Amino acid sequence: MKQTKSFTLIEVLVGIVVVGILSSFIIVSVSSFIDDANDSKRKKDLDSIATSLLTYKTLTGSYPIEESDCNIGDGTCLDELTESGYATNFPIDPDNTTRYTYTSDGTTYTIKASLSNNQTLTYNPDTGYSEYQGLAGLDGYAKRKSITIASSASLTNYQMKFIVHRSDGSDDEEDVYIGSSGCESDYDDIRFTNSSNQLLDYWIESSDSLSATIWVEADSLASGNTTLYLYYGNSGASAVSSAEDVFLNYTTFPGSSLPSGWSRTESDYGSYAVTSGYLQVTGATGSSGTWLHNRVTNTYSIPINTVTTFKVAGMRYVNRHLIQVGLSSSTSGTGLDGSDESNSIRWTQFYDASYCRVNIFDNGATYYSSSCPIPSSCRIDIVRDSINEILFNVDSVTKISSLTRVPEVGMYAFIRTVEGAASTSSAEYIRISEFYVRKYVSPEPSASWGSEESF
Numbered sequence: 135m136k137q138t139k140s141f142t143l144i145e146v147l148v149g150i151v152v153v154g155i156l157s158s159f160i161i162v163s164v165s166s167f168i169d170d171a172n173d174s175k176r177k178k179d180l181d182s183i184a185t186s187l188l189t190y191k192t193l194t195g196s197y198p199i200e201e202s203d204c205n206i207g208d209g210t211c212l213d214e215l216t217e218s219g220y221a222t223n224f225p226i227d228p229d230n231t232t233r234y235t236y237t238s239d240g241t242t243y244t245i246k247a248s249l250s251n252n253q254t255l256t257y258n259p260d261t262g263y264s265e266y267q268g269l270a271g272l273d274g275y276a277k278r279k280s281i282t283i284a285s286s287a288s289l290t291n292y293q294m295k296f297i298v299h300r301s302d303g304s305d306d307e308e309d310v311y312i313g314s315s316g317c318e319s320d321y322d323d324i325r326f327t328n329s330s331n332q333l334l335d336y337w338i339e340s341s342d343s344l345s346a347t348i349w350v351e352a353d354s355l356a357s358g359n360t361t362l363y364l365y366y367g368n369s370g371a372s373a374v375s376s377a378e379d380v381f382l383n384y385t386t387f388p389g390s391s392l393p394s395g396w397s398r399t400e401s402d403y404g405s406y407a408v409t410s411g412y413l414q415v416t417g418a419t420g421s422s423g424t425w426l427h428n429r430v431t432n433t434y435s436i437p438i439n440t441v442t443t444f445k446v447a448g449m450r451y452v453n454r455h456l457i458q459v460g461l462s463s464s465t466s467g468t469g470l471d472g473s474d475e476s477n478s479i480r481w482t483q484f485y486d487a488s489y490c491r492v493n494i495f496d497n498g499a500t501y502y503s504s505s506c507p508i509p510s511s512c513r514i515d516i517v518r519d520s521i522n523e524i525l526f527n528v529d530s531v532t533k534i535s536s537l538t539r540v541p542e543v544g545m546y547a548f549i550r551t552v553e554g555a556a557s558t559s560s561a562e563y564i565r566i567s568e569f570y571v572r573k574y575v576s577p578e579p580s581a582s583w584g585s586e587e588s589f
Contacts, residue, residue, distance in 0.1 A: 169250035172228040176247040179225040179234060180257050183212075183245055186221040188259070190214070196240040201315065202369045203246070203274055205233035212236060237276050237588075244276070244588050258588060272331065275323070276367030279310060280584035282359050286577060289355040293380055293572040294579065298324060298364070299345045305583035312586070316366055321346045323371035328353055329361040335379040349572075351380045355579060381570040383434045387413045395433050399466055403553045404428030404561070412447045416563040417455050417551035426553040431465050435544035436571055442547055444514040445568040450560070451483050456552040457564040458482045461516060461545040477541035479516055479524060480548075481533075483508070485562075492526050492534040496541050506533040519576050 183206060191197050204211035207224030211233075215221040226233055227247065235246045247255045254273075257263050283294070296308050298321065303311035317323050321341050326334040332353070339347045352362060377384045385393050387408045392398075396413075398406055403426040404417040415430050436442055444459050451457055460480025483490045490506045508514070508528045517525035524536040547569065551562055 173249050173255075175228050176234075176249065176255060177263070179227075180245050180247055180255070180263075182225060183221075183234065183236075184257060184259065186215050187212075187243060187245075190218070190220045193220075197238045197243045198236075199240045200237050201239075202276060202367070203235040203237050206236050206245070207233055235274075242588070272325065272327070272333075272365060274368045274370055275325070275365045276588060277312070277316065278363050278365045278587050279305075279312070280587075281310075281362040281364060282582045282584070283352065283355055283362060283579050284359055284582070285355045285357060285575075285579040287575055288357045289573070289575065289579070290353065291573070292352050292355055292575075292579070294350050294352055294581070295339075296348050296350060296364075296581070297345055298348060298366075301344060307581055310364065310583055312364075312366055318369060318371070319343050320373070321348075322373040323366055323368040324348065325365040325371070325374075326350045327363045327365065329363075331363070334362070336375060337377040337380045338373070338375040339377075348375075349377070349380050377570065381572050382440065383432075383436075384568075384570040385432070386568055387411060387566070392430070396430060397433065398429070399431040399548070400427040400429035400550070404551050406430050412565040412567040413549065414563050414565045415457075415549045415551055417452075417457075417553055417561045419561050427550060428553075429548050429550040432547040432569065433465055434571070435546065436461060437544055438542050439519050439574050441518075441572050441574045442516045443568075443570050443572075444547070444549075444566055446508070446510070446512050446514060447565040447567040449483065449510050449562075449564040451485050451562045452560045455562040456482050456484055457562050458550040458552065459514060459548070459564065459566075460550075461541075461547055463541065463543050463545055465546045477543050477545065479518075479526070479541065479545075481506070481508075481514065481526065494524055494534075494536055494541075508533075517574060519574055521576060523576060 187197055198212055198214045200211065206212055207226065212221070212224065216223070224234075232248060237244050242258060242260055244256055244258045246257075249255050255263065281296075294308075296310060298317070299309060299311045300314050300316060300319070301311060302313055303309070305311055321338055324336070324338070324346070326336050328334060334353060335351045337349045339349060341347070350362075352360070354360070383395075385396065387393065388411065390408050392406075392408060392413070404415070405428070406413065406415045408414075413430065415428060417428060442461060446459075449457055458480050460478060462480070463477035478495045479493070481490065481492050490508070492506055506528070512529050515525070515527040515530075517523070517527065518541075520542065522536075524534075525532055526534045549564060549566055551564070
């Protein structure tokens with residue numbers, strides 16, 4: 135009698151695995167075939183829409199105007215074409231839910247479709263077809279400009295300032311002009327990316343209806359040229375501005391207590407308060423007969439090759455009393471009286487409004503400027519780099535520069551009042567609304583702008 139051989143358990147399991155692998159190949163192949171077919175239909179659909187638009191412009195002299203992307207065929211977008219008989223209906227994306235989009239200034243236009251690989255297919259009658267990576271945060275953007283950054287060194291996470299103007303003009307270095315309708319008036323739709331269209335962190339420092347000052351953290355700059363992009367023109371975008379993500383250290387003063395990293399380190403006399411969005415360090419009235427100090431310090435260790443910025447929101451100085459801001463290698467305040475203190479930089483406003491001084495102490499070496507009064511509201515920048523340079527700038531105007539010696543150690547920011555021997559009925563004070571630290575290299579990278587691209 136002939137015996138029938140049965141399969142072992144291992145043979146059965148191997149067979150199941152083989153069938154599974156073959157099935158996955160078939161599924162992948164079918165899925166890829168479907169994606170290719172859908173993308174081919176999308177391109178044909180855009181061709182059809184482009185033909186209708188060409189007919190419309192030939193007979194009317196211009197394209198229908200849409201300032202931002204609209205969904206073609208939703209009953210409002212390009213209804214001029216259907217109402218006038220230039221098109222009977224418009225195709226819908228193969229997924230049966232997504233519509234193609236259209237934007238135009240009347241002289242040219244852009245139509246777009248989302249492809250299966252998550253890229254965006256665009257057609258413009260002037261430039262033809264192109265694809266760009268569709269990313270969360272970039273979908274729906276109408277325009278962009280390239281930024282070529284020229285750097286003398288390779289840099290990472292470097293902060294750069296740009297001024298975006300909502301008017302017409304010639305782009306130059308940090309200034310870029312995008313027209314009165316280029317972006318939203320609140321700049322919520324501004325985005326910056328690297329050359330791979332990865333979003334970069336940015337912070338809108340200040341803005342009005344005409345321009346915005348924006349800091350951008352470039353993730354990687356090569357020695358030579360690097361391309362970044364500015365995107366704009368998306369009415370549906372929300373702001374993602376964040377100073378904390380851009381700077382090495384950033385502090386504002388909300389609430390009523392000192393933020394993390396700040397503490398009072400000298401308390402001979404006077405007081406401090408956090409109120410109305412600023413830190414106020416205040417001296418005292420009367421006469422002590424000696425010099426007494428009141429100091430608030432930030433415990434963040436500020437490295438070399440940085441710019442430290444204090445935004446002064448107000449101040450008052452009175453007879454024989456002083457106010458100071460600066461950097462010191464000490465967080466305790468010890469030794470800040472004499473010119474022999476090592477490793478410190480400070481600006482001192484004296485009781486005489488016309489007289490102030492910048493001191494730089496580096497192991498006994500002293501440099502100072504004795505004519506540097508500043509306005510009661512201003513920005514103070516202390517610039518330090520590793521080629522022995524210090525720049526002390528007030529509202530971008532250099533008050534003192536040193537090319538000889540610089541404290542090349544980690545330093546700590548401080549705000550201070552100093553009580554003199556003379557009697558007074560009023561107390562001096564200084565108010566700080568913002569504080570931040572950014573990287574610095576000399577010379578700083580420069581920027582040049584490309585022409586506007588439309589999607």
